[in-house]
Amino acid sequence: MNQSETPTTSGDSAAVVKQGGRKGMKAKAATVIGKQQISPDLIRLRFSSPEMIGTELPFSDHYIKLFFIPAGADYSWPFDLAQIRETAPREFHPVTRTYTLRTFDSNTGEFDVDFVAHGDTGLAGPWAQRAEIGDQLGFAGPGGGWKPEASYEHFVLAGDEAAAPAIFAALEQLPAGTTATAFVEIANNQALFDAPSSSAINLVWVPRDGATHGTKLIEAVREAGYPTKKTSWFIHGVAEMVKETRRFLFVDGGVNKEDASISGYWRLGMTEDQWQASKSEFNEENEAAERAALEK
Numbered sequence: 001m002n003q004s005e006t007p008t009t010s011g012d013s014a015a016v017v018k019q020g021g022r023k024g025m026k027a028k029a030a031t032v033i034g035k036q037q038i039s040p041d042l043i044r045l046r047f048s049s050p051e052m053i054g055t056e057l058p059f060s061d062h063y064i065k066l067f068f069i070p071a072g073a074d075y076s077w078p079f080d081l082a083q084i085r086e087t088a089p090r091e092f093h094p095v096t097r098t099y100t101l102r103t104f105d106s107n108t109g110e111f112d113v114d115f116v117a118h119g120d121t122g123l124a125g126p127w128a129q130r131a132e133i134g135d136q137l138g139f140a141g142p143g144g145g146w147k148p149e150a151s152y153e154h155f156v157l158a159g160d161e162a163a164a165p166a167i168f169a170a171l172e173q174l175p176a177g178t179t180a181t182a183f184v185e186i187a188n189n190q191a192l193f194d195a196p197s198s199s200a201i202n203l204v205w206v207p208r209d210g211a212t213h214g215t216k217l218i219e220a221v222r223e224a225g226y227p228t229k230k231t232s233w234f235i236h237g238v239a240e241m242v243k244e245t246r247r248f249l250f251v252d253g254g255v256n257k258e259d260a261s262i263s264g265y266w267r268l269g270m271t272e273d274q275w276q277a278s279k280s281e282f283n284e285e286n287e288a289a290e291r292a293a294l295e296k
C-alpha cells in the first residue's frame with residue numbers, strides 16, 4: 001500500500017480501531033494540566049494520561065481521537081465506550097475529533113496537543129478555547145505511521161496550522177545528515193509560533209493574508225519545485241490544498257506515491273464527521289482525475 005493511501009497516516013478511524021477492534025476499543029482518560037496560547041490561532045493543552053506511561057511511539061505523526069459527548073446525552077466522562085455503543089441511540093454516541101501528539105513523554109504519560117482556534121463552530125476548537133486545568137476527556141489511540149526515514153536525503157513538509165504539530169515533530173526527528181524544507185501556512189505574519197530550528201531545516205512561513213486556506217501554500221510548494229536530492233514528502237492539511245498538491249506531485253512531477261504521505265486533515269465547510277464520511281469518495285475522484293491526466 002502506498003504511503004499516500006496508508007490509513008494510519010491520514011487519521012482514518014480504521015487506524016485507531018486496529019488497536020483492539022471497534023467493539024473492544026476502550027477510551028483512555030486525559031486530564032488537562034497546562035494551557036498556553038502559543039499564537040493568536042493556536043492553543044496548546046498539556047494532558048496527563050497515566051494509561052499512556054510506557055507506550056512506545058516510534059512515528060512523528062501520532063494522533064489520538066478525542067471523544068466529545070453530544071448535547072442531550074444522559075452520560076458523562078468517564079464512560080464505558082462499548083456499553084454506550086451498545087445501549088445508547090446512535091445520535092448520542094461519542095463524537096470523535098482527531099489531534100496530533102505534538103510531544104509525548106512515555107515516562108510520565110504527558111503529552112501536548114496544539115488546537116487551532118478556528119472560531120465558535122465545531123466541538124474541539126471551541127472546547128480547547130474554554131478548557132481549564134483539571135478538565136477531563138476520553139480518547140482512543142494513538143495511531144500513526146510516518147516518520148522521516150534515513151533512506152531519504154531530503155524531506156519536503158507542508159501544511160496549515162492543523163498539520164504544523166506533525167510537521168514540527170518530524171523536523172525534531174530528522175535523521176543525521178538529512179535536510180528538510182517545511183512550508184507552514186499561517187493567518188498572517190503576526191501569527192508565528194515557536195518552531196524547531198537547525199542548519200538542516202529551511203522553514204518557510206506562508207501567510208494567508210486573507211486568501212482561502214491552502215491556496216498560498218500550494219503556490220509556495222509549486223514555486224519551490226522538485227528537489228534533486230532523494231526526497232520524501234509529507235503534505236497534510238485542508239483537503240482542497242491536498243487535491244492540488246497531489247496533482248503537482250503525481251501528475252506534473254512524476255513523484256512515486258511511495259515517497260509521499262499526503263491526506264486531507266479537514267475540509268472547508270465540513271465537520272470532521274462529514275469529511276471522514278466523504279473522504280473515500282474524494283480520494284477516489286482525485287485518483288481517477290490523476291489517472292486520466294496521466295493517460296492524456
Ligand SMILES: Cc1cc2nc3c(=O)[nH]c(=O)nc-3n(C[C@H](O)[C@H](O)[C@H](O)COP(=O)(O)OP(=O)(O)OC[C@H]3O[C@@H](n4cnc5c(N)ncnc54)[C@H](O)[C@@H]3O)c2cc1C
Pocket residue numbers: 009010011012063097098099100101113114115116118121122123124125126161162163165166264265266267268269270271272273
Ligand atoms: C491525523 C490528523 C491529525 C490532526 N491533527 C490536528 C492538530 O494537531 N491540531 C488541529 O488543530 N487539528 C488537527 N487535525 C484537524 C482536526 O481534526 C479538524 O480540524 C477538526 O475538524 C476539528 O474539529 P472541530 O470540532 O474543531 O471542528 P468541526 O466540528 O470538525 O468543524 C466545524 C467547522 O470548522 C471548520 N474547521 C475545522 N478545522 C478547521 C481549521 N483547522 N481551520 C479553520 N476551520 C476549520 C470546518 O471546516 C467546519 O466548517 C488533524 C486531523 C487529522 C486527520
